Amino acid sequence: MALRAQTLDNLRHVASVAAILLIGLTGAAQGEGLAFQQAVAESAASDPAVAAFYRERDYAPLWTSGKDAARREALFRALASAGDHGLPAGQYGDAELRERFAALSSERQRGRLEVAVTEAFLHYAKDVQTGVLVPASVDPGIVREVPYRDPLATLRGLAAAEPRAYLRSLPPQSREYEQLRRAMFSLTDTIAAGGWGAPADGTKLEPGDSGAAVISLRDRLIRMGYLHRTSTQDYDGAIQKAVQRFQIEHGLAPDGVAGPGTLTEINVSPETRLHSVLVAMERMRWMNGISLGKRHIWVNLPDFTAKVVDDGKVTFETVTVVGMNQHDRRSPEFSDQMEHMVVNPTWNVPRSITVKEYLPMLQKNPNSVGHLKITDRRGQVVDRTQVDFTQFTARNFPFAMSQPPSNSNALGLVKFMFPNKWNIYLHDTPSKSLFAKEVRAFSHGCIRLGKPFDLAYTLLARQSDDPQAEFRRHLNTGREVTVPLTQPVPVHLVYFTAWPSARGEIEFRRDVYGRDGRIFDALVAAGVVLPELRG
Structure with a gap:
């Protein structure tokens, strides 16, 4: 039926184009109008959505008449500032389109230009709403389903709305996306001002140390904003606190010692951090339109944490172990619904x-x-x-x-199920020692939880007056028991190496699977360049 409807729709379009071609000229003004309509019909014929849009409005212009000036200029401003969203600004052709407007000399040219502007708009709208790249084509572990918009609905929405407001509504509207954009501008300004200075020297610096290596660490921390200006050459309490703050914001053990791992992260350039921010913005566009859920579980793989978020606030958090960095064991990225837990799992x-x-x-x-x-x-x-x-x-x-179920079972004593074709779930583990490590990529792909019982209590609290007693009752049977969740909870397995904290400051994590590097390279190949340095 769908194929038949599409065939009928195509026949109607052909008939419509034919009708335009067959109508005779009845005057100069009418002839010019028909020439415009004919050019629009011909130019739009290869794109079903664009063809349907112009057909249902009797080929009236959206961009090229005198009354379309405000909509046209709003689009050109958006295209010119596409780089402010980390998009490939040079790919939308706004400069060329302006030149074509200035050189118009016939109605057929105007008709072809009309469709060209529409195509540029749709290209931009798709990119700014749902991303430049197709995730799985960059990395097979990114199996996220992107909520692409219907281009015909997008065109109808623009035609019915105030153009500037509609264009502003296209990117992700979340607080986190805007904070990442601000970080992009801030890092660009930092790079323009010379960056964070020379890398810190040494392989390990700690309280009590003194000398040139400490000075280099001190200067780097000052430039990065972690330390107030000081002339000390000693690794004193202020430097220790600055290192601890840096460690907390970068997912490192906050011992206040600048060991090899901490120094490596301190010496990461602002350019590389900017790459992480641009990739995070692209990842957010891939999720733009996905309902996170008033209550949801957020598993950020490179952060090695799982969190329960209620109405935007973290109400539970635990450390995790994720898939090891091997091609068939890396944890994938996707969203699903947690439906039940299994106590004493096989x-x-x-x-x-x-x-x-x-x-x-x-x-x-x-x-x-x-x-x-x-x-x-x-x-x-x-x-x-x-x-x-x-x-x-x-x-x-x-x-x-x-x-069989036991204390030594590889899944521990409880697993949390969101059935999916990759057979990924959250679960307990008898291997508790791995949670003490800083980089925790050791599993076959599933997510091991540091506090699985507490997660069970948190989830059961929505459906039980005594969640701990209910969980223990099932646990004490020693038998496998499936416990449904009366309200399924959305689960989002994500991979953000740059993400705003609750205070709005961008925190960074290691690119444990190398996925961000591949995404950034693909963005560059697609035409994305670093934002222009602002004056």
Whole structure:
């Protein structure tokens, strides 16, 4: 039916164009009008949305008549300032379009220009609303579904609205996006003023140290705004506090010691930080239009945290372990709905882990990984001593493996489910020591939680008078229990290496998977350049 409707729509368009072509000239004014309409119909024919838009308005102009001056100038101002959103300003052709307006000499030219301006507007609108890049084409781990807008609806919206207000409504309207934009301008000004000075020297500086390396650290911290101006050459309390503040704002252990990791981050250039901000803005455009939810769970992979956010405020937070930096283990980025939790979960070992990790072990020793149960296609437990595992390959291995509920279960004692085709979820873990590490990328892709029970209490509090008692009641059975959430909670797995704090200051994180670097390179390839230095 959809194909038939589209075919009928195309036939109507062809008939409409034919009608314009067949109408005879009945005077100079009418002839000029028909020439404009014919040119619009011909130029719009290759784009169904543009063709439908002009057809439903009887080919009346949107940009090129005298009464369209305000709309036209509003668009040209937006195109000229596209760089203020980190967009490829040179790709929208506003200068060329202005030249074409100045050189108009016929109605056919005006008709072709009319459609060219519409196409420039749609190109800009798509980029500023939902991003320049297609996420998965940059990195296969970014599986986010971008909420692209219907171009016909976009054109109708512009035609019905005050143009400046409508254009201002296109970018993300969140506080965080505007804070990132301000950071972009601030970093641009910093670069124009000479940056943050020379990198700090040394490999490790701590309280009690003194000399040239401390001076270089002191000067860098002053230029970055973490330390008031001072002439000390000693690693004193003020420098220690400045280092601690920097560490907190960059996801580092706040010990006040400028060790190798901290010095590496202190010496990151403002240009590189600007790249992170530009990428964060693009990522926000990919999510523009996705409802986060009044209550939602925000898992920022390079921050190694999971947070419950209620009405814009963080009400629960825990550290996480995310997928290790290997091509088949990096945690993906997407949004979904958490529907239930499983207390005392069984770990059904993913086939990829079964055949890549455990099959070679079984081939060497059938009694290895004895904590795992092996079952056949009928669900019957397999007697390991009766199986020659060397006859199987990763392709034809016919068994499944699982780990029953227990304190040593790989999923711990609870997992939080938002069913998805990547089989990613949040869960407990018996490997608690990993949470003490600064960079926590060790899992097979799922998100391990430092405080899983507390997350369970937080979620159950919306549907139980005594959430802890309810959770413990299920836990104490020792059996696998599925606990539905009466109100599903949106979950957003994101990857922001630049993000505003509650105070509005931009905090930075390491690009643990290299995704931001790939996105920035793709933005540059698409025509994005660093913002012009402001006078």
